[in-house]
Each structure stands twice: as structure tokens, then as C-alpha cells.
Amino acid sequence: MSIAVTRQSETTRRDYATTARAFIGMVGRVLDQRAPSPVDVVYFFLGQHGRWSESTIRHTRAALRFAFVETSRKHPNHPLLVEALQRLNATDCETGRLVTPVPCERTKRQTSAKKRKTLTPAEAHAVLLALCEVGHRHAAIAQAQVFFGIDLGLRPVEWETAQIADGYLVIQNAKNTNDRGNGPTRRLPLDGFGEDYVASLAASLDRIADALVSETWEAIHQNVARAMIAASIKAGKTCPSLKTRPVCPYTLRHVATARMKVDLPPEVIAAILGHRSIHTASRNYAPARSAKGFRPIVTTADPIAVAQVNAFRKDIAKIESADVHSPKAGL
Numbered sequence: 001m002s003i004a005v006t007r008q009s010e011t012t013r014r015d016y017a018t019t020a021r022a023f024i025g026m027v028g029r030v031l032d033q034r035a036p037s038p039v040d041v042v043y044f045f046l047g048q049h050g051r052w053s054e055s056t057i058r059h060t061r062a063a064l065r066f067a068f069v070e071t072s073r074k075h076p077n078h079p080l081l082v083e084a085l086q087r088l089n090a091t092d093c094e095t096g097r098l099v100t101p102v103p104c105e106r107t108k109r110q111t112s113a114k115k116r117k118t119l120t121p122a123e124a125h126a127v128l129l130a131l132c133e134v135g136h137r138h139a140a141i142a143q144a145q146v147f148f149g150i151d152l153g154l155r156p157v158e159w160e161t162a163q164i165a166d167g168y169l170v171i172q173n174a175k176n177t178n179d180r181g182n183g184p185t186r187r188l189p190l191d192g193f194g195e196d197y198v199a200s201l202a203a204s205l206d207r208i209a210d211a212l213v214s215e216t217w218e219a220i221h222q223n224v225a226r227a228m229i230a231a232s233i234k235a236g237k238t239c240p241s242l243k244t245r246p247v248c249p250y251t252l253r254h255v256a257t258a259r260m261k262v263d264l265p266p267e268v269i270a271a272i273l274g275h276r277s278i279h280t281a282s283r284n285y286a287p288a289r290s291a292k293g294f295r296p297i298v299t300t301a302d303p304i305a306v307a308q309v310n311a312f313r314k315d316i317a318k319i320e321s322a323d324v325h326s327p328k329a330g331l
Contacts, residue, residue, distance in 0.1 A: 013066070020067035023060055031230045032135040038068055038084035043233055043243040046087065046101055049115060054103040061088060061100060116245045117254040118290040124150060124255075126239045127247050130231035138211065138220055142227040144204035149252025150259070151299055152188060153273055156224075156249035160217040164202050167191055168302070173274040182276045182308055192298040225249055254286040259297040261288035267309045271301035276312050 027044045028036045036044075045060065052060070065088050072081045090099045119127075124146060131143040145159060154162060154171060161172045168187040175181045190198050211220050229246045236243030253273075260269045266278035273281055 016063040016066040019063035030226045038080050042084045042087045047246045049102040050104050057100050116251045117286045119255045121293045123239045126235035127231045130235040134230045136227035138223040139227045142224040150255045153253050153256030181274050186274045186305055187302040257281055257285040258290035259294050262291050267306050268301045270309045271305035
């Protein structure tokens with residue numbers, strides 16, 4: 001492996017070394033590894049979309065490259081160093097620009113587009129197994145969100161207050177603002193699931209409630225997201241696609257929605273997801289083809305919520321019809 005001659009000042013070299021040590025240490029804590037490999041560090045770095053500013057990304061990349069080049073002087077042609085540097089120096093075949101995480105200063109659409117919205121059954125299984133091994137404090141909560149999330153389609157924040165009552169999973173709609181949500185709460189019938197499934201779901205909700213005694217939901221959610229990233233990188237040994245596009249909590253809602261689109265009507269999907277309109281899921285969520293390989297979904301909606309969605313559709317249709325047939329100004 002050829003090594004470029006570095007021409008940085010001593011101050012810059014010290015700064016790069018400090019930044020690289022701090023970043024590698026952070027990755028080690030997230031991945032629960034004392035000494036993460038250079039490849040794991042780079043995969044983690046490249047997967048952090050929407051987290052840092054463009055200048056932070058540029059500086060961190062330069063610091064990691066400096067650290068790996070310096071290490072390669074002692075260990076020339078080490079395969080992990082070679083691969084790590086290749087990944088850091090990789091360019092997009094269309095733009096010719098370096099492949100980097102999407103900076104947080106870009107638009108939400110660009111950031112969201114980088115987040116994983118699909119998951120195969122094999123990838124989900126690999127992540128679940130990896131979550132058993134990563135050793136994170138909230139790995140069990142993350143595992144439950146993966147296992148139940150691809151069935152129930154909750155928003156990440158909705159796990160905080162979800163409860164089981166009278167055979168239903170009762171959820172506070174997180175987006176019940178600006179007339180987007182289908183009421184303040186929604187209920188998902190659990191009678192289609194087995195007793196063991198419901199008991200395990202109840203235990204997972206109790207675990208979240210216990211954690212909330214000493215932590216805020218924001219802290220729990222951040223740790224759950226980190227656990228999923230760590231598990232994705234670990235599972236990347238058997239499913240390489242998980243390394244470059246790790247699972248995030250919202251991925252699971254997309255997967256559940258895709259599964260629903262296979263054989264459920266739009267009004268039922270909207271009621272399950274807490275949407276007022278049937279168009280939200282069709283426009284903003286993963287398509288039915290993303291659910292390829294999954295078994296048919298068991299989740300269904302409360303008939304009252306379905307009726308509310310249909311009522312809203314009729315109201316919109318009346319408004320649109322009246323608008324079409326109303327006399328136009330000036331005619």
C-alpha cells in the first residue's frame with residue numbers, strides 16, 4: 001500500500017490525532033468494543049447521516065485518514081487498514097465526489113433519503129441476533145422494537161406511552177397536529193396474535209416504563225438508535241448491506257407499512273398508522289415490494305378508526321365536488 005507524504009503542520013497533526021482518538025473511542029463505546037477495527041470505524045462514520053455539519057464531517061474524515069496512514073507506516077499492507085482507507089477515499093461514480101455522510105445542514109428530504117426504509121427477513125433476523133450480543137444497556141428495548149415494530153408500525157416516540165388494555169394496544173398518536181392524525185389515540189386489536197406474543201409485548205412495554213423512571217425518553221431513544229447501528233455493523237458480517245445502511249428506529253415503521261400494503265386496503269392502513277388521510281402512507285412510506293419475503297401481516301385496525309378515515313375521505317370528496325361545480329369568479 002502506497003502512503004501519501006503528509007505535509008501538515010505539527011499543530012494540525014496533533015489535532016488530527018486527538019480527533020481520531022476521540023472518534024475511535026466513541027465508536028468503541030457505541031459498538032461495545034475496546035478496540036474497533038478501522039473498517040468498523042469507517043462504516044460507522046459513513047452511516048451517520050444527518051448528524052454532523054459539513055465541516056465536522058470533513059475534519060473527522062481527514063483525522064481518520066491521518067490516523068490510518070500513520071498506523072499503516074508500522075503495519076504496511078494490513079488488509080483492514082487498506083480497506084478502511086479505500087472506503088474513506090471512495091468517490092461517487094456519478095458525481096466524482098467523496099462518499100461521506102449527509103450533513104445535518106442539508107434538507108430533510110436529502111437526509112431522509114439516506115435512511116434505510118427497507119429490510120429483508122434475513123437482515124431483520126441478523127439484527128435481532130446481533131442485538132443479543134452488542135451489550136448495550138438498552139439493547140433489549142431495541143430488540144423488542146425491531147421484533148414488534150415490523151408488525152405494528154409504531155413511530156419511535158409512540159413506544160414511550162403505548163399500553164395494553166382490554167385486548168388492544170393503545171397508542172397516543174404522535175402526529176395528531178394540524179389535522180394530520182386520526183384522533184389523539186388509536187387502538188390496534190391484538191386478538192390475531194398468540195398469547196405468548198402479547199405477553200412478550202407487555203413485558204417489553206414494562207421494560208420501557210422501568211427505564212423511564214430514571215431516564216428521559218430522548219436518552220432512551222438515542223441509546224436504542226445507537227444499539228441498532230452497532231447491531232447493524234456487527235450483523236454486516238453476514239449481511240454486508242447493513243454496514244453501509246444501518247437500521248434506525250423509523251426503518252421498522254416503513255417495513256410494517258410495506259407489509260400492510262401487500263394485502264390491506266388503504267383506509268385500514270391509514271387507521272393502523274394513525275393517519276387521517278389514505279394518501280400519507282402511499283406517498284411517504286416504503287412500497288409493497290419492500291416487504292418481499294415477509295409472511296402476511298396479522299395487524300389490523302380498530303373498525304371505529306377505519307370509519308373515521310372513510311368519513312374524512314367522504315368529506316374531502318364533497319369539498320372537491322363542490323369546488324368543481326361551483327361557479328368560477330368572473331364567468
